Amino acid sequence: MSETQKRTATDPEPPRARFELEDTGFNEVPKKYRKFYRRWSGEKDELAPNEVLCPVCKVVIRSSRELREGDRVYCMPCMSRLVVGRGQGGGLEATVRY
Amino acid sequence: MADFLNAYSIQNWLESCPQAYLEDTVFGHSSDEHEPDLIMENEVLRHDAIRTTVALVVGERCALAASSGLINAAPDEGSKRFLATQTLDEARHVEVFTQRLYDLGVAKEDLESVIAQHANPNLVKFAELLLEKVDKRDFLAGVVGQNIVLEGMAFSVFEMMHVMNAAMNPKFAHTLQGTIADERRHVGFGENRIGSLVRDNPARKPEIEKMQKEMSYWMLATFSQAFRDTSAVDELERIGQERTHSNYQGADLGKLSTNEMEALLGDTVLKEFKVRLGRIGLDYQSPDRP
Structure with missing residues (x-):
């Protein structure tokens, strides 16, 4: 059993879903990081469980695994460090760490 | 702090x-993209596009002066390097929007007179407030004025213009996307x-907030005059050309009056400032309110 599996077995939270990230055409960061971001298309844009919106530059940050409260993410397009939290509407929201 | 400032490298920029979204562009767009015939063959629309583009050049000239002026006022090497890259970004914006004036038919020898003729005086006041702080080498006030107020305004204005032009003028939309x-x-x-500098200098807050209030006033006055002066909506209606039904902040821009567009843009920018x-x-x- 790997270390990850051991931790998962004792973790009260269910394991995180994994996501295959494809290129979305976002080209505002170096090539190897592009799959981790996509353009936001406004209020009606529904975010997946592995996505959170950067409040500073309005780019969607994508992770290869499901995001949860307390996770730290980095917005490379605006170089902001963010922490994932729960918004008033129940969805995931990121706040900036200065 | 050290890690955070390390991201501001020339290599990262x-x-x-240049090696990403500007790759293979010419003045910010593809070489095969041109101003649409609808604009080039209609004097009212062409004139309106020139007036709008002059506002962008004036704003970007201010941003160029501010970002370059702040380099020597910056307290650390990381900020200086970032502002050096921002200076080049702003210089590029001045260049691409100036090039658009040429593409719209402004002769090179007439550039300055066309800018002087169409420059929105409220935008000039807005710029003067910011550049006064920069001239005093006031890094804190200068960066709030430049990177929060001016750039926050530009961010929303460019986004609105981008959605308005995406279908009708891909060349201009492409240029805007890069900016x-x-x-x-x-x-x-x-x-x-x-963020950290404000925390370390709480005594400076009232003065900086006053600057934000004044700059916001001149920004709203700029929007007011810009939308009052525009003749594009009436002209599109006169020639029977349907406006593009693009969505901005949940509103159909193709259905809004110029007054409603002004209110929407002003409210959007102020809301963003507040946050x-x-x-x-x-x-x-x-x-x-002006």
């Missing part, structure tokens, strides 16, 4: 900007760098 990408870095720097300033510990001050 090279890989994110929006640049603005992401600029607003990010403003928030990330200034951005709140994040860095400044209290947003509501401006008087």
Whole structure:
């Protein structure tokens, strides 16, 4: 059993879903990081469980695994460090760490 | 702090900007993209496009003067390097929007007179307020004015213009998309760098908030005059050309009057200011309405 599996077995939270990230055409960061971001298309844009919106530059940050409260993410397009939290509407929201 | 400032490297800028979204562009767009015939063959629409583009050149000249002026006022090497890249971004914006004036038929020898003729005096006042801080080498006020207020305004204005032009004028929309990408870095720097400085200098808050209030007033006055002066909506109606039904902030821009568009843009920018300033510990001050 790997270390990850051991931790998962004792973790009260269910394991995180994994996501295959494809290129979305976002080209505002170096090539190897592009799959981790996509353009936001406004209020009606529904975010997946592995996505959170950067409040500073309005780019969607994508992770290869499901995001949860307390996770730290980095917005490379605006170089902001963010922490994932729960918004008033129940969805995931990121706040900036200065 | 050290890790945070390390992100502001020239190498990072090279890989994110010239080697990314600007690759293979000519003055910010593809070489095979041109101003649409609808604009070039209609004097009213062409004139309106020139007036709008002059506002962009005036704003970007201010941003160029501010970002270059702030380099020597910056307290650390990381900020100096970032502002050096921002200076080149702003110089590029001046260049691409100036090139658009040429593409719209402005003769090179007439450039300055066309800018002087169409420059929005309220935008000039807005710029003077900011450049006064820069001239005093006031890094804190200068970055709030430049990277939060000016760039925050530009971010929203460019986004609105981008959605308006995406279908009708892909060349201009493409140019705007590159400037929006640049603005992401600029607003990010403003928030990330200034948050800690505001915390360390609480006595400066009232003065900076006063500057924000004054700059916001001149911004609203700029919008007011710009939308009052525009003749594009009436002309499109006169020639029977349907407006593009693009969505901005949940509204169909093809259905809004110019007054409604002005209100939507003003409210959007002020709302953004409030949120951005709140994040860095400044209290947003509501401006008087022009």
